[in-house]
Amino acid sequence: MWRPRPRRDTRPLQGHHNFIYHWSGFSAGETLDKKDEQAWQAVRLPFGPGPKERLEAILEEQRQAAPPEENFAELLESGGYTRPFARLEPGDKVSGRVVSLDGPNVLVDVGQRSEGWIPREEFRPEELERLRIGDTIEAYVVRGTGAPRLSRAMLARSLDLQTLVEASRTGVPVEGKVSGQNKGGYTVDLPGARGFVPFSQMDLGTRLPPSDHIGKVYRFRVMEVRGRDVVLSRAALLKEEAKAKMAEVLSTIEEGQVMRVPVVKVESFGLFVDLGGGLHGLVPRSEISFSRSEDVKFAVGDQVTVKLIHVERGGERPRVTASIKAAQDDPWGDVPERFPVGAIVRGKVTRLAPYGAFVEVAPGVEALLHVSEISAAREVRSPGEVLRQGQEVTCAITAVDAAARRMSVSIKAAEAMANEPDAALKARYMARASDGSEETAMGIAIRRLLEKRSKNE
The missing domain is CATH 1.10.10 (Arc Repressor Mutant, subunit A)
Known part of the structure; x- marks a missing residue:
């Protein structure tokens, strides 16, 4: 079929x-x-x-046509979720990135499964205008479960006694207006309570006059709630902020770094300079200037260039030592060119020793004036017999060793070179030249003087 x-x-x-x-x-x-x-x-x-x-x-x-097989572990790693989520507790201070400004809340990424949120009413209008997606802000955790509830500070209009007690327990700051002053401190307007800030808890460091605070709105730490009386502290928050800024500065500085900083304090032993974030560095007196004869002439507010020579980060009080000298050129670098043997210089006596005196011929350049080279008219047993600290003298350069940072000068030689050298002077300073041995530095200086004068004649 x-x-x-x-x-x-x-x-x-x-x-x-x-x-x-x-x-x-x-x-x-x-x-x-x-x-x-x-x-x-x-x-x-x-x-x-x-x-x-x-x-x-x-x-x-x-x-x-099938989608490529995806590695879930690689997706987690590429998304930055390899670390476990840290548990947030009420009162924790966190730093996050703004991810949304829409709606009644500002959403902040604080590294949790869900974004944290801060009510828009906690921001002043001008703050909201400046706020942008991606900005980093700091806040306190009010509730850590679910979508973390964050707060920059509990506003006065939303406070009550129960909220104040909770703020005291968690450490979340509260906001209030300084309304007046009494015997022991300042009064702060709080709904349903009496806020009080002792004088010692208003400022960090120098106490400002009351007129600088009354009428202003601040954030405070709730220290204690006694019935309707609430003890507040602004200094505690300022101290926390200063500590955070100091830690940030410490993480960015290192030994050998050169900085331009202001002087904040002048002491007999040195200067204190502000490195930023409330971190001060000490410039010891010996590191201020190459010159020994100059006194400290800096004042508070002066800008100086320093080089960090020691940074100690450990402990409660980090220490930083800085140097103005180290940030400048070494004065001994061109000494052989500036001060050749035989040159006549004028210097200042900076200190006396049993064996002689030290004369500063340039800032940071000191020369030894031996006791035997002080005077040709008399025998000097101690430099103090004819010299005093700060006295200016005229000397001749007799020896220079820039590598060892040493220089020798002589008043006697300078006087001899200013006059016609007599036979005795020649015999004393040029004796080794006649027997073929190495000529002394002073002998070279006198010989050059004689040669110069013979040419002129």
């Missing part, structure tokens, strides 16, 4: 692949191998038998 031949379906096969898998026994993603050859021979499709290659092409098309 004749039967009509089935019409081959020439439409794209994408719509038939599920039927093919069901009819042939294959599953998506499987490929043919030798053991499936016989099974394939038995496959009869509605549109007639097709070659094995056609089914392989369908399977390959399916594999390519």
Whole structure:
């Protein structure tokens, strides 16, 4: 009996692949191998038998169309979620990035599963105008579970005694207006309570006059709640902020760094300079100037360039030592050119010693004036017999060793070079030149003087 031949379906096969898998026994993603050859021979499709290659092409098309297999661990790492979430407790101070400014709350990413939120009413209008997506702000945790409830400070209009007690327990600041002054401190307006700030708890450091505070709105730490009386502290918050800023500055400075900073205090033993964030550095007196004869002439507010020579970060009170000298050029660098042997210089006596005196011929450059080189007219047993500290003298350079930072000068030689050297002076300073030995520095100076005068004649 004749039967009509089935019409081959020439439409794209994408719509038939599920039927093919069901009819042939294959599953998506499987490929043919030798053991499936016989099974394939038995496959009869509605549109007639097709070659094995056609089914392989369908399977390959399916594999390519499928989304790539994703590694969940890599997704976590790329998203920055490899670290466990830190548990937030009420009162914790956190820093986060603003991610949304829409709606009644400001959303802040604080590294939790959900963004934290701060009511917009906690921001002043001008603060909201300046706030941008991506800005970093600090806040306190009011509730750490779920979406963290954050607060910059509990506003006065939302306070009551129960809220104040909770703020005392968690450490979340409260906001209030300084209304007046009494015998022991300042009064602060709080709804349903009497706020009091002792004088010692209003400022950090120098106490400001009351007129600088009355009428202003501040944030306070609730120290104690006694019935309707609430003891507040502004200094506690200022101290926390200063500590955070100091830690930030400490993380950025290092030994060898050169900075331009203001002088904040002048003492007999040195200067204190402000490095930022409330961190002060000490410039010891010996590191202020190369010159020993100059007194400290800096005043509070002066800008100086310093080099950090020691940074101690450990302990409650970090210590930083700075130097003005180290930030300047070494005065001994060009001494041989500025002060050749035989040159006549004028200097100031900076200190006396049993064996001689030290004369400063330039800022930071001291020379030794030996006791035997002080006077040719008399025998000097002690420099103090003819010299005093601060006295200016005229000397001749007799020796220079820049590497060892040493220089020798002589008053006697300067006087001799100013006059015609007599036979005795020649015999004393040029004796070693006649026997062929090395000529002394003083002998060189006198010889050069004689040669110069002979040329002029």
